[in-house]
Amino acid sequence: MSSPNSPQQxxxxxxxxxxxxxxxxxxxxxxxxxxxxxxxxxxxxxxxGGAANIVGVVGEVLITVGMVVLLFVFYEVxxxxxxxxGKQKDVTSALDDDWKDPGQQRQEHFDxxxxxxxxxxxxxxxxxxxxxxxxxxxxxxxxxxxPGHYVDTALPGENGNFSVAGHRVxxxxxxxxxxxxxxxxAIIIESNTxxxxxxxxxxxxxAQGWDAGKGKTAACKDVKVPGSLNPAYKNVVxxxxxxxxxxxxxxxxxxxxxxxxxxxxxxxxxxxxxxHPPFSAEKRLIAHAMMVKSYPKADGFRPPEMxxx
Numbered sequence: 001m002s003s004p005n006s007p008q009q010x011x012x013x014x015x016x017x018x019x020x021x022x023x024x025x026x027x028x029x030x031x032x033x034x035x036x037x038x039x040x041x042x043x044x045x046x047x048x049g050g051a052a053n054i055v056g057v058v059g060e061v062l063i064t065v066g067m068v069v070l071l072f073v074f075y076e077v078x079x080x081x082x083x084x085x086g087k088q089k090d091v092t093s094a095l096d097d098d099w100k101d102p103g104q105q106r107q108e109h110f111d112x113x114x115x116x117x118x119x120x121x122x123x124x125x126x127x128x129x130x131x132x133x134x135x136x137x138x139x140x141x142x143x144x145x146x147p148g149h150y151v152d153t154a155l156p157g158e159n160g161n162f163s164v165a166g167h168r169v170x171x172x173x174x175x176x177x178x179x180x181x182x183x184x185x186a187i188i189i190e191s192n193t194x195x196x197x198x199x200x201x202x203x204x205x206x207a208q209g210w211d212a213g214k215g216k217t218a219a220c221k222d223v224k225v226p227g228s229l230n231p232a233y234k235n236v237v238x239x240x241x242x243x244x245x246x247x248x249x250x251x252x253x254x255x256x257x258x259x260x261x262x263x264x265x266x267x268x269x270x271x272x273x274x275x276h277p278p279f280s281a282e283k284r285l286i287a288h289a290m291m292v293k294s295y296p297k298a299d300g301f302r303p304p305e306m307x308x309x
Contacts, residue, residue: 080144080170080171080172081170081171081172081173083144083171084144084145084146084170084171084172085172087144087145087146087172088132088133088145088146088172090145091115091116091117091133091135091145091146092117092120092133094116094117095116095117095118095120095133098192099192107193108155108157108191108192108193108194109191109192110155110156110191112136113136114136114137114139114142114151115135115136115137115139115141115142115145116135116136117133117134117135117136117146118134118135118136118149118191119133119134119149119156119189119190119191120132120133120134120189120190121133121134121147121164121174121187121188121189121190122187122188122189122190122306123181123185123186123187123188124185124186124188124305124306124307124308124309125180125181125182125185125186125308125309126177126180127309128306132146132147132166132172132174133146134146134147134148134149134164134189135147135148135149136148136149136151137149137151138150138151138165143165143166143167143171144171144172145172146166146172146174147164147165147166147174147175147272148164148165148166149162149163149164150163150164150165150250152250153250153252153271154252154268154269156189156191156194156196157189157191157194157196157268157291157294158263158268159263159264159265159266159267159268160252160263160266160268160269161250161251161252161253161254161266161269161270161271162189162268162269162270162271163249163250163270163271163272163273164270164271164272164273165272165273165274166272166273166274167274167275168274168275168276168278168285169275169278169279175272175273175274175285176278178272178274178285178287179239179276179285181200181238181239181287182200182203182238183199183200183201183202183203183206183214183220183223183238184199184200184214184217184219184220184223185199185200185219185308186198186199186219186305186308187199187200187270187272187289188303188305188306189270190297191297192297193296193297194294194295194296194297195294195295195296195297195302195303196291196293196294197291197292197293197294197295197303197305198268198270198289198290198291198292199219199220199222199223199289199290199292200223200238200239200287200288200289201223201224201225201226201236201237201238201288201289201290202214202215202223202225202237202238203237203238203239204237204238204239204240206238207225207227207228207237210224210225210228219308222292222293223290223292224290226267226269226288226290229267230261230265230267232253232256232259232261233253233254233256233267235254235255235256236253236254236255236269236288237288238287238288238289239285239286239287239288240255240286240288241276241283241284241285241286242283242284242286243283243284244281244283244284246284249271249273249284249286249288250271250273252266253266253267254269254271254288267290267291268290268291269288269289269290269291270288270289270290270291271286271287271288271289272286272287272289273285273286293305
């Protein structure tokens with residue numbers, strides 16, 4: 001037992017805890033971060049200048065124009081074709097009904113109202129399914145339904161120049177491939193009583209030596225150079241490209257409007273006209289053909305020329 005006078009004993013002091021140091025070199029200080037654009041003092045992004053704005057507007061306009069052009073082409077080539085196909089079907093059906101009339105089977109019947117069909121056209125070169133009813137007149141409404149006859153020209157099989165117009169692009173495009181015709185290709189016109197066979201006359205450059213050359217082939221044996229039959233026809237060739245004002249291509253003697261030949265002295269010609277080039281009315285593409293043969297219609301008979309290609 002301790003005496004009251006002896007000193008009291010105290011517990012030893014706890015040493016302070018020193019945090020452990022991470023091994024390795026110290027981390028570099030973080031660089032100061034720039035203020036964000038949304039914080040006060042930030043610099044807003046620069047907007048495009050005037051030139052860039054103009055380029056963007058022009059680009060949008062060009063895209064819009066391009067879409068409009070594409071829609072127009074689609075309408076002209078496809079939509080109008082579908083609409084015209086329906087109209088062509090209607091006039092063909094009406095013509096077939098007309099031809100079934102026993103009274104119409106005994107004589108030619110071309111006296112129809114404007115816009116109505118009176119004949120059918122076949123061009124074997126364009127395929128076995130190429131067939132169009134030819135209508136009276138060449139106004140726009142008529143041509144939407146099919147090829148139209150220039151009413152001031154001869155009728156099928158007559159002396160003179162039976163002339164027909166047709167669209168090349170859209171609206172049925174009956175003459176889309178008119179530039180693919182060659183000399184001697186057959187163009188067949190059917191009336192209610194007769195088959196008329198025309199053949200494209202020699203092209204420019206083919207006339208010289210025709211009889212000893214291509215004129216000797218089977219398809220061409222009945223085709224003559226028009227100018228060799230009559231000098232009045234010296235300027236008539238199988239194909240030509242002319243300006244729209246050249247209406248003399250459908251004269252009784254093609255390209256010779258001042259000819260004094262009487263109707264009896266005129267050849268039996270066929271002229272087809274269409275726009276050139278495609279999608280343009282700048283010029284006209286013309287094909288001239290000459291009648292070489294005709295057949296009376298009979299049940300089950302079709303001209304052998306229909307099998308040509």
